[in-house]
Amino acid sequence: MSFQAYLNTIEQKTGKTPDDLRTLARERGWTQGAALAPNIKPMAIVAALKDELGLGHGHAMAVVALLKEHRKEGDA
Structure with missing residues (x-):
């Protein structure tokens, strides 16, 4: 399954x-800019998801x- 297929399925489901x-x-404070926040595992x-x-x-x-x-979106 391509990454884009995962994203498509997530959108269909949620x-x-x-x-x-x-x-x-x-x-939720999970990210800071383009990275996960330092305290987030x-x-x-x-x-949560x-x-x-x-x-x-x-x-x-x-x-x-x-x-x-x-x-990213569009990745195979």
Whole structure:
């Protein structure tokens, strides 16, 4: 599955676009600029996304990669 396919599935399941997810992360204090905030552990984000949005582990990890800017929309 491509990274973009993960993002598409997340949007279909939750209605949240990558920009929506970035906004959510900023509002929650998970990010600072284009990186995770120093006190934020990736697995804390994963747990919140699983609990609140019903994402599976792989899809939640894709969001973390998006927030860390390791991957971007359109990546294969």
